[in-house]
Every structure is written in structure tokens, then in C-alpha cells.
Amino acid sequence: MxxxxxxxxxxxxxxxxxxxxxxxxxxxxxxxxxxxxxATTWQHSTQVRHCRTVTPVIxxxxxxxxxxxxxxxxxxxxxxxxxxxxCYSELSVKHLATEAKEDKxxxxxxxxxxxxxxxxxxxxxxxQMPLDLDAxxxxxxxxxxxxxxxxxxxxxAAIPPSSTSLRDYVDKSETxxxxxxxxxxxxxxxxxxxxxxxxxxxxxxxxxAPRLLFLKHIGVEESHIGYIITHNPFILTEDLESLQARxxxxxxxxxxxxxxxxxxxxxxxxxxxxxxxxxxxLGFYQQQLNLSxxxxxxxxxxxxxxxxxxxxxxxxxxxxxxxxxxxxxxxxQHIALxxxxxxxxxxxxxxxxxxxxxxxxxxxxxxxxxxxxVLNTKYLRVRExxxxxxxxxxxxxxPDLPNYISLDRLVSLPDEIFCTELALATLEDxxxxxxxx
Amino acid sequence: MAAPAVRMFRRVEGLFxxxxxxxxxxxxxxxxxxxxxxxxxNAAPSQPCPQEVRFxxxxxxxxxxxxxxxxxxxxxxxxxxxxxxxxxEFQYLQVGVGHRLDAFSSGVLVLAVGNGNKILxxxxxxxxxxxxxxxxxxxxxxxxxxxxxxxVERSTYGHITQDKLDRVLAMLQGANQKSLLMYSNVDMxxxxxxxxxxxxxxxxxxxxxxxxTGLRCIRFEPPNFTIEVQCLNETQKYLRKVVHEIGLELxxxxxxxxxxxxxxxxxxxxxxxxxxxxxxxxxxQAIQQYKSSKKNKNYSRSKVKEPGLxxxxxxxxxxxxxxxxxxxxxxxxxx
Numbered sequence: 001m002x003x004x005x006x007x008x009x010x011x012x013x014x015x016x017x018x019x020x021x022x023x024x025x026x027x028x029x030x031x032x033x034x035x036x037x038x039a040t041t042w043q044h045s046t047q048v049r050h051c052r053t054v055t056p057v058i059x060x061x062x063x064x065x066x067x068x069x070x071x072x073x074x075x076x077x078x079x080x081x082x083x084x085x086x087c088y089s090e091l092s093v094k095h096l097a098t099e100a101k102e103d104k105x106x107x108x109x110x111x112x113x114x115x116x117x118x119x120x121x122x123x124x125x126x127x128q129m130p131l132d133l134d135a136x137x138x139x140x141x142x143x144x145x146x147x148x149x150x151x152x153x154x155x156x157a158a159i160p161p162s163s164t165s166l167r168d169y170v171d172k173s174e175t176x177x178x179x180x181x182x183x184x185x186x187x188x189x190x191x192x193x194x195x196x197x198x199x200x201x202x203x204x205x206x207x208x209a210p211r212l213l214f215l216k217h218i219g220v221e222e223s224h225i226g227y228i229i230t231h232n233p234f235i236l237t238e239d240l241e242s243l244q245a246r247x248x249x250x251x252x253x254x255x256x257x258x259x260x261x262x263x264x265x266x267x268x269x270x271x272x273x274x275x276x277x278x279x280x281x282l283g284f285y286q287q288q289l290n291l292s293x294x295x296x297x298x299x300x301x302x303x304x305x306x307x308x309x310x311x312x313x314x315x316x317x318x319x320x321x322x323x324x325x326x327x328x329x330x331x332x333q334h335i336a337l338x339x340x341x342x343x344x345x346x347x348x349x350x351x352x353x354x355x356x357x358x359x360x361x362x363x364x365x366x367x368x369x370x371x372x373x374v375l376n377t378k379y380l381r382v383r384e385x386x387x388x389x390x391x392x393x394x395x396x397x398x399p400d401l402p403n404y405i406s407l408d409r410l411v412s413l414p415d416e417i418f419c420t421e422l423a424l425a426t427l428e429d430x431x432x433x434x435x436x437x
Numbered sequence: 438m439a440a441p442a443v444r445m446f447r448r449v450e451g452l453f454x455x456x457x458x459x460x461x462x463x464x465x466x467x468x469x470x471x472x473x474x475x476x477x478x479n480a481a482p483s484q485p486c487p488q489e490v491r492f493x494x495x496x497x498x499x500x501x502x503x504x505x506x507x508x509x510x511x512x513x514x515x516x517x518x519x520x521x522x523x524x525x526e527f528q529y530l531q532v533g534v535g536h537r538l539d540a541f542s543s544g545v546l547v548l549a550v551g552n553g554n555k556i557l558x559x560x561x562x563x564x565x566x567x568x569x570x571x572x573x574x575x576x577x578x579x580x581x582x583x584x585x586x587x588x589v590e591r592s593t594y595g596h597i598t599q600d601k602l603d604r605v606l607a608m609l610q611g612a613n614q615k616s617l618l619m620y621s622n623v624d625m626x627x628x629x630x631x632x633x634x635x636x637x638x639x640x641x642x643x644x645x646x647x648x649x650t651g652l653r654c655i656r657f658e659p660p661n662f663t664i665e666v667q668c669l670n671e672t673q674k675y676l677r678k679v680v681h682e683i684g685l686e687l688x689x690x691x692x693x694x695x696x697x698x699x700x701x702x703x704x705x706x707x708x709x710x711x712x713x714x715x716x717x718x719x720x721x722q723a724i725q726q727y728k729s730s731k732k733n734k735n736y737s738r739s740k741v742k743e744p745g746l747x748x749x750x751x752x753x754x755x756x757x758x759x760x761x762x763x764x765x766x767x768x769x770x771x772x
Contacts, residue, residue, distance in 0.1 A: 167517040180516050187524035434711045
């Protein structure tokens with residue numbers, strides 16, 4: 001957002017100069033549209049008319065525009081203009097694609113749909129305009145028109161030329177409104193650089209709808225689609241064949257369709273990765289942990305973001321477990337199978353937690369392996385509970401001795417139950433004790 | 438008509454204190470509290486989307502006979518005001534921190550929300566004291582004065598008794614009281630100084646060297662002993678240094694095992710919120726409590742002239758005579 005501001009200011013200045021130059025021409029053409037004139041003038045008048053608005057639409061930093069590819073009439077001025085000015089319009093796609101045929105254009109106009117209309121800024125052909133508009137100069141603005149014609153004048157939308165937020169465009173853009181109705185958090189997305197412009201450029205029927213249908217087809221629930229798009233808007237620009245190929249690959253690795261659907265819901269970036277990368281990662285986990293295929297599938301199904309992130313932190317964590325913490329290979333295997341989150345845990349926090357459990361609480365390795373959930377808890381939580389039990393004289397974690405307290409109950413029980421069952425004290429005492437630490 | 442979230446925000450503005458656990462940087466505590474408060478505020482029911490009226494012309498109609506002008510009216514919600522597009526109502530909160538606690542120590546940490554920050558500034562400028570409990574371990578000296586540092590020296594401590602300790606503490610306290618007079622910028626031989634001393638207004642204004650206005654041994658079980666320190670303008674590192682100096686005075690060495698702040702001005706350990714109570718509703722309750730206690734104090738202060746009404750009275754049950762005076766005097770100027 002910060003980088004686009006200077007660009008926006010320059011755009012606005014150029015804006016004004018260009019707009020003022022075609023303002024006069026635009027005024028003359030206003031009457032053109034109301035009357036039904038010859039087809040040849042339509043094309044030119046569309047361009048001029050689109051320039052009519054003093055502040056054409058410019059969104060955030062855009063790189064050129066594929067819409068202009070169809071338009072071959074470019075002068076040097078408009079070339080420069082094209083490079084520096086940015087513009088978007090849903091209707092412009094349709095306009096340029098159909099080359100502004102008279103019927104189509106009339107249809108668009110008579111719809112008078114204020115919601116969907118946005119005036120694009122097409123490369124103004126200054127050389128050609130004066131020639132065309134001389135013929136249209138006869139019409140005056142005071143000419144009487146019928147009610148239908150009056151209604152069919154579409155008022156260009158009052159959209160700011162440039163904006164740092166999507167809320168100025170959401171009412172006028174079909175894509176954005178539909179996304180909001182699906183539950184996509186546009187505010188979060190517009191904080192990310194370039195995502196806002198990307199979303200505005202999408203056409204709902206051509207880009208968004210097929211991918212939404214694809215997601216539904218593979219089994220993703222409708223309520224999750226908003227979450228997926230909020231976290232990974234780029235799924236809307238992925239190639240449909242590649243998406244299908246990746247899903248097919250996962251199914252070939254014997255992931256069931258419900259599993260694939262749940263994996264996509266929980267790791268929205270999953271289908272953006274190539275088949276090769278997914279394969280690479282699956283192979284890595286299978287080899288490093290020496291697991292069978294079904295166990296690997298189990299781990300990945302429970303924590304699908306293992307396939308999305310980089311492998312370096314995982315390698316480091318495995319080395320830490322082996323060397324620093326001193327776990328044997330089969331112990332690491334068991335821990336990863338029970339609590340896969342340990343593979344992506346923060347190295348420093350893991351070491352700190354292990355240090356407390358092993359050295360202060362005096363819990364041996366084999367007991368930690370039996371209850372790997374202790375490695376998944378917050379350090380402060382384990383610390384205060386252990387110190388409370390120690391204060392009460394109940395901190396006994398050896399299963400052979402009496403009054404044994406199991407580690408998994410120590411960390412997983414909520415506070416009230418911990419106090420009443422394990423510590424045999426009241427909750428208030430626990431809070432008071434915390435204030436003495 | 439304010440939105441429910443804004444009304445809730447008005448109730449959250451004020452001062453409260455939390456118990457900071459040791460090993461955690463104070464900034465993390467502050468950020469955590471801000472996040473939890475924002476979560477609570479944004480969870481309040483938001484205004485519904487305002488409706489916008491749109492007119493749509495009937496499509497087609499060219500081929501058929503002209504029917505005249507028909508327009509359909511539709512009232513649609515204006516999505517530009519939808520919370521998913523505008524973002525949450527509250528995005529930032531000004532949460533200020535009172536006297537900071539370093540990562541190693543724990544204890545009462547005063548925080549202020551919104552308008553409370555102004556009161557926090559005033560609190561800083563008054564001469565309020567803080568009470569710390571400092572835990573010592575005799576027998577070794579380290580480079581950073583705490584028990585986790587690199588050990589530099591070891592010594593015996595068998596010769597130390599409670600009596601000797603009390604003597605050392607009394608000496609330290611006396612020296613600090615003298616420096617209190619020195620920093621007060623008043624000529625000691627004037628009538629003004631006498632009147633100020635009577636009211637207990639002697640002391641440094643603003644920043645000065647740390648002054649320990651009260652020292653008291655609470656527990657003595659060699660090699661560990663605990664001291665309650667009442668101080669002005671101190672840092673936790675200075676307190677650990679004091680530990681080291683006490684060890685030296687006792688002809689031995691000592692390291693600090695922990696520093697815990699039990700009082701910061703009018704905020705005591707009783708009012709401090711533990712980690713599990715860092716939610717918007719609990720914080721609101723604590724702030725209301727502080728506001729009501731302030732009202733009571735002001736009212737009672739205007740009724741009775743002497744500054745003996747202080748919530749810390751109950752803590753000083755078995756303290757020496759001069760200690761109670763010092764505490765009451767120093768604490769009486771908390772507002």
C-alpha cells in the first residue's frame with residue numbers, strides 16, 4: 001500500500017490533464033448516446049463517452065492490461081498513457097471483446113444497471129476523435145427525449161480513480177459482492193500487496209465461478225470456501241487443469257476424497273503447489289521418519305500444512321530432537337505419529353519446555369515418549385501446574401510409586417478439573433499461588 | 438447513539454494491574470492484553486449493514502409495444518459498510534505500561550487503556566513507592582548478580598545470623614534515608630524543610646538515583662533469605678546489585694534468585710489479574726473496582742486529614758515503628 005501511493009498521485013495528475021482535454025469532446029457526445037445514430041459512430045462514441053467522467057477509474061498498481069490487446073488503434077500518446085495509467089472495468093472486457101457492436105452496446109445501455117457499470121479509460125485516439133465528432137455536433141443538450149431514453153442514460157458510477165481500500169468498489173463490482181456474500185474477508189486481503197487489484201480484475205463468471213464449482217466438486221463445504229479464499233486468494237488464478245491434476249495425484253496416493261477435501265479446507269495453499277513438490281514432501285516425510293505409507297497418510301491428513309511449508313525447519317527440529325534432546329529414532333517416530341505438531345514447533349520453545357520437563361520435573365525420556373502431548377503445551381502452563389503440585393507435595397510422575405500423576409492429565413485438563421482432581425485444592429488457591437511465583 | 442462496542446470501550450478506559458509472570462518480556466504482556474481487549478470489543482454486536490435503494494429499469498421492451506416507464510425498486514444492503522469489507526470496528530488500542538518489569542522479575546504491572554494513559558503520566562510524576570520482595574541465596578557471586586549468571590566467587594556463610602543481617606539492613610536504610618533528604622532540594626535548616634518533613638513531602642522530584650526507603654527481612658533460612666524492599670526510582674538490576682552489596686557487607690556473597698513486585702503505588706497483589714483472567718470482562722471489572730476505590734479514597738481523604746488511610750496498612754503487621762511511618766508517609770501521596 002505504501003509503495004503505491006506515489007504512483008497513485010502521479011496517476012491522478014495525468015488523469016486530470018487527459019480528462020480536461022477530452023472533457024470538451026465528451027460534452028458534445030453526450031447527446032449522441034441518447035439518440036440512436038449510425039453504427040459507425042458508436043465505436044468512437046463509446047471511447048469518448050467513457051472519457052466523459054472527469055475521473056476515470058484507476059485502481060491500485062496494475063501492470064498493463066490484457067484488455068487493451070484487442071484494440072489496435074494506439075497512438076504514441078495513448079501508448080505512454082497505457083503504460084502509466086491503469087484502468088479496469090468489467091464491462092470493458094465485454095466491450096472490447098465484441099468490438100462494440102451496436103446491438104450489444106444498446107443492450108448494455110438499456111440495462112441501465114448502475115451497479116455493474118464502470119467507465120473504463122480506453123486509449124483515447126486524439127487524432128481520430130475530432131474527425132468523428134464534427135458530424136455529431138448538431139445535437140444539442142436541450143433536445144427533448146422520451147422517458148425510455150432518459151432512463152436508459154446510465155449514470156457513470158461515482159467511483160474514485162484510485163483507492164487504498166476495496167470498499168469503494170465493492171458495491172459496483174459483481175465479483176467483490178459475491179465474494180463478500182461467500183464470507184471472504186476483503187479487509188484482510190486488501191492489506192496484502194497487489195491482492196486487491198488482482199481480485200478486481202477477476203471476472204466472476206469466467207474466473208471465480210468455475211473454481212468455486214471445482215472446490216465444491218472435490219467435497220469442500222460451502223462454509224469453508226470463505227476461509228479458503230481469505231487465506232489463499234491465489235487459488236482463483238490457478239489453472240483448472242493443474243488443480244485437477246494435483247487432486248488426482250493425491251487420490252492416486254490413496255487419500256480418500258473426504259480426506260482431500262478436509263486437507264484443502266485446513267491448508268488453503270495446498271493445491272497451489274505442483275505435483276512434483278507434493279511428491280517431494282510426501283517422500284521426505286516417509287523417508288525421514290521411516291514410516292509406512294498408511295502412517296504417513298495419517299500424519300499428513302491430520303496436519304496438512306506439513307506439505308505446504310518449507311522442509312528446512314522440519315529437518316532442524318528432527319536434528320534437535322535427536323541430538324539436543326536425546327531421543328532415539330523410534331521414540332521420535334512415535335512422537336511424530338502422535339503429535340505431528342512437534343515437527344513444526346519453534347525450536348527454542350521446544351528446547352525450553354523439554355529442559356523444564358526433563359531437568360526440573362525429572363521426567364525420563366521414555367515417559368515423555370509415552371505422553372508426547374507434554375511437548376505441545378505452553379511452557380508457563382506446565383511450569384505453574386508443576387510448581388503448584390510441588391508446593392502441595394504431590395509432584396510425583398513415576399508410575400511405579402504411589403500417588404502417581406500422569407503427564408497427559410497434567411497438561412490437558414482444564415483448570416477447575418486439574419485443581420479438584422489432581423491437586424485436591426480449590427481454584428482460588430491455584431490463582432493465589434500463581435501470584436507467588 | 439453509540440454502538441455497543443463503543444459503549445464497552447468507554448467502560449474499559451482506565452487503569453488496572455496484572456501479575457506479570459517471570460521469564461516473559463513486559464512488551465509481550467502488553468501486546469497480549471491489547472489483543473484480548475480488541476477481541477472482546479470487536480465481539481460486541483455490530484451495527485447492521487445500512488440499506489441502499491436502487492432503481493432498475495425493466496429489461497427488454499423494445500420489440501413489444503411501448504408500455505410506458507416501469508422501474509423496479511430494490512433495497513439492497515450496502516456492502517461497503519459490511520464488517521468483512523471495512524474491517525473490525527476497533528483495530529488499535531492504546532495500552533500503556535506503568536513502571537516496567539524486566540523479563541527476569543515478576544509481579545504487579547500497572548497498565549492503562551485509552552484515557553487512563555493520562556492518569557498514568559500523573560502517577561509517574563508523583564512520588565509513589567513500590568514494594569519488592571527480593572529472594573537471596575548466600576554462598577556465591579555471579580557476574581550479573583542473578584543465580585543464572587556465570588559464577589565468579591564462592592564463600593562460606595555459616596557465620597551469618599539474623600541479627601547481623603538486620604544490622605546491615607538498618608545501616609543501608611539509614612544511608613538511603615539521608616540521600617532522600619539530599620535529593621529533596623530544600624535547605625535542611627529552614628522552616629520549610631521542617632514543614633515538609635512533618636507532612637512527609639521530602640524526596641526527589643522526578644528522576645533521581647534509586648532510593649530504598651525501607652528494608653526489612655521477612656524470612657531467614659540460610660542460605661536463603663527474603664527481603665522486603667520499599668523503593669523509589671529503582672530498576673530491578675539495581676535491586677539485584679543491592680543483593681550483592683548486602684552479601685559483601687555480611688562478609689560473604691549473595692546472588693538474587695528472584696524479584697517480585699508486590700505493590701506499585703495503590704495497586705497491590707490482591708488486585709492483580711493472573712494470566713487466566715486477562716479477558717475483556719475481567720479487565721473491565723478490575724477497572725471499575727479501581728475507579729470506585731479512587732472515589733472512596735478521595736471522599737475519605739477529604740473527611741480525615743491525616744494520610745494514614747492506605748490499603749497497605751494490613752501488610753505491615755509486625756514492622757518497626759519507623760518503617761510504618763515511612764510507608765504511610767510515602768504511600769499517602771499516591772494520588
